[in-house]
Amino acid sequence: MNDMLSARGGGMEAKMVKRNVLLNPGPATTTDTVKMAQVVPDICPREKEFISIMREVEEGLLKIVHADPEEYAAVLFCGSGTINMDICLNSLLPADKKILIINNGAYSSRGAEICEYYGLPYVNLKLPLDKQPDLALIEQTLQENPDIALVYTTHHETGTGLLNPIREIGALVHRYEGVFVVDTTSTYAMRPIHIAADEVDFCMASAQKGIMAMTGLSFIIGKKSIIEASADYPKRSYYCNLYMQYEYAKAHGEMHFTPPVQVIYSVRQALEEYFAEGEENKWARHCRVFQAIRAGLTELGFKIYISEDQESKLVAAALYPDDANWDFEKIHDYCYERGFTIYPGKVEKLGMFRLCALGAIDRKDIEDFFMVFREALQKYGVAVPVKYSDRS
Ligand SMILES: *Cc1c(COP(=O)(O)O)cnc(C)c1O
Numbered sequence: 001m002n003d004m005l006s007a008r009g010g011g012m013e014a015k016m017v018k019r020n021v022l023l024n025p026g027p028a029t030t031t032d033t034v035k036m037a038q039v040v041p042d043i044c045p046r047e048k049e050f051i052s053i054m055r056e057v058e059e060g061l062l063k064i065v066h067a068d069p070e071e072y073a074a075v076l077f078c079g080s081g082t083i084n085m086d087i088c089l090n091s092l093l094p095a096d097k098k099i100l101i102i103n104n105g106a107y108s109s110r111g112a113e114i115c116e117y118y119g120l121p122y123v124n125l126k127l128p129l130d131k132q133p134d135l136a137l138i139e140q141t142l143q144e145n146p147d148i149a150l151v152y153t154t155h156h157e158t159g160t161g162l163l164n165p166i167r168e169i170g171a172l173v174h175r176y177e178g179v180f181v182v183d184t185t186s187t188y189a190m191r192p193i194h195i196a197a198d199e200v201d202f203c204m205a206s207a208q209k210g211i212m213a214m215t216g217l218s219f220i221i222g223k224k225s226i227i228e229a230s231a232d233y234p235k236r237s238y239y240c241n242l243y244m245q246y247e248y249a250k251a252h253g254e255m256h257f258t259p260p261v262q263v264i265y266s267v268r269q270a271l272e273e274y275f276a277e278g279e280e281n282k283w284a285r286h287c288r289v290f291q292a293i294r295a296g297l298t299e300l301g302f303k304i305y306i307s308e309d310q311e312s313k314l315v316a317a318a319l320y321p322d323d324a325n326w327d328f329e330k331i332h333d334y335c336y337e338r339g340f341t342i343y344p345g346k347v348e349k350l351g352m353f354r355l356c357a358l359g360a361i362d363r364k365d366i367e368d369f370f371m372v373f374r375e376a377l378q379k380y381g382v383a384v385p386v387k388y389s390d391r392s
Contacts, residue, residue, distance in 0.1 A: 021365045023293075024343035025158045025186060025315055026081075027208035027215050028359030030270075034213055037269035038262040045261050051253045053268055058249075060271035061219050064188065064211075064279075065195040065203060072195060073227065075220045075246045078260050081185040082110065083240060084204035084218045088181045089114045089152065091242035092202070092226065094233050097149035098122055100141060100178070102169065104129055105157025106346040107183055118236050123148065129157075129347060132165055132310050135172060142176040151178045155193075155203075158186040159346030161306045161315035161354075170199025179226055185209055190286050190314055190358065192279050201226055207263060212360050213270035216260035287313055289357040292366035297355070300374070301385025305345075305352060314358065320351035321386035328353055334376035340369045 022029045043050055054076070061074040077083050089111060093099055099122040101112045115122040125141055127133045142148060151173040156163050166182050173180040184193060184203040189210030195203060202222035207213040220242065227246045235241060239257070248256040274282065290313045297304060302318040304311075320326055328351075332342055345352030355369075377384055 018339070020339050020341060021361055021369060022341045022359055023355045023369065024341050025209075025354060025356045026206075026358055028210075028212045029361050030212050030214070030266075031273060031360045034266050034270045034273065034360075037266045038214065040262065040265050043261065045254060045259050050261070050264075053264060054254055054259070057264060057267050057271065060268075060275070062221060064271075064274065065184075065193045065200075065221055066197075067195045067221055071224060072221055073224050073246055073250075075222070075227070075242060075249065076255055076259070077218045077220070077240075077245065078216060078255065078257070079206075079218050080215060081183075081204070081206035081209070081218050084185070084206070084220050085111055085183055086114050086237070087240045087242050087245075088202055088204065088220060088222075089120065089150075090118050090236040090240060091233065092179060092181065092230055093120055093150050094230075096147070098145060098147050100125060100138075100145070100148045100151045102133055102138060102151065102153035102164070103127060104131075104133055104164070105154060105162060106159035107154040107157055107185075108152070111152050111154070111183070120236075129160060130162065130306060130310075132162070133169070135165075135168055138169060139172055139176075142172065142178070148176070148178055150181060152181045152183075154183040155187045156184075156191070156312040156314060158315055158356075159354075160317050161304075161311045163187075163310060163312040166200060167198045174199055181222075186314060186358075187312065189274060190283065191312070192283055195221065207267050207270070209358060211267065211270045211274055212358075213266040214263045216263040217267055285362060286357045288363050289361055289366055290314060290316070292363045293355045293357060296366060296370040296373075299385075300370075300377070301387070303388060305347070305350075315354055315356045317345050317347075317352045317354050319388070320353070321382065322389040323382050323387055325381040325383075326386075327380060330380055331373070331376045331382075334379065335369070335372055338372045340372055342373075 058074040062069050101124050103124055104127040112124045155166050170180045179201045181202040182200050185205045188205035204220045206218040208215040231243045245256055293316050297318050305317040335342055343354045345354055
């Protein structure tokens with residue numbers, strides 16, 4: 001009897017899980033049903049039962065971006081979202097060719113850093129961080145560098161909230177016969193994406209963002225013909241090679257190495273909830289959450305870094321006020337203790353914090369947040385509406 005108990009771990013009562021509202025840019029607030037979906041009988045991932053779940057998940061992931069399964073594959077990896085960036089950049093560059101990084105934020109800069117680490121030849125097209133890129137400049141770069149084979153950018157620069165016009169950039173890339181890789185980690189399953197119409201060859205995300213599941217699974221969705229062509233490209237990583245993983249999944253229906261088993265159960269549940277809510281309804285919900293964020297910040301006098309016509313409607317980066325009493329850590333801690341998480345910004349030398357519209361939250365959560373946030377400002381003596389000295 002005692003042996004039995006210790007093998008089961010003891011303490012089996014169902015636990016109530018406290019609900020936190022995460023306004024950081026992922027992991028996102030999840031539903032209880034997604035949390036609980038991870039609690040399943042132990043299973044070896046080589047079992048047919050598990051392999052059929054993998055297939056279901058791959059199909060759902062393709063469907064989210066309207067990808068034709070004849071033409072596109074979803075390739076799964078165990079890791080956080082950055083693994084996708086690493087894999088696409090190191091796997092999809094033919095010998096003697098170059099990458100173009102369209103760089104207007106922290107995530108594209110990370111792409112450039114990956115090129116540095118692998119010693120890949122690349123052009124780092126650094127552009128202003130607070131506005132959409134000048135397409136003529138991108139075209140000029142493609143013209144001047146006919147050996148560019150792969151163009152990489154970020155759909156939504158999560159550090160600031162800037163949205164990049166991927167369809168227009170993609171059309172340009174394809175006119176110059178390049179492969180277009182887009183980091184869609186912070187838009188996938190939120191802003192509707194139509195992979196073919198949006199001129200995207202490869203997109204990517206991780207389970208803890210748009211689909212609102214757990215951390216540990218990432219996935220790349222891309223053109224099979226290009227992945228197959230990459231079989232002959234230089235191999236630059238063993239664990240992080242796109243073709244190897246694709247080929248293995250095609251042959252065996254599973255990931256090459258141990259998958260994050262329980263996370264995949266949470267993903268299956270999250271996909272079910274995604275399709276039940278529906279693409280349009282979910283995007284409408286993110287938009288109303290974002291509008292509540294924008295309205296709340298504006299009412300308190302905060303300046304938002306990205307203008308309304310260039311923003312993703314998923315992340316608002318608010319500039320720190322010029323007030324000696326403003327202390328992000330203290331305000332953060334006050335909110336955190338009351339179940340709300342806010343997050344610092346990501347632009348060097350500019351003090352800002354972010355509020356994000358990801359996750360299983362709605363307008364009411366934002367209204368509740370602003371009551372707490374306003375209390376925090378009051379408690380620490382930050383003047384409301386907040387003040388800015390002349391620096392605009
Ligand atoms: C979250 C995110 C990533 C991945 O970051 P991880 O910390 O590795 O999960 C990549 N790109 C963008 C745009 C993101 O928002």
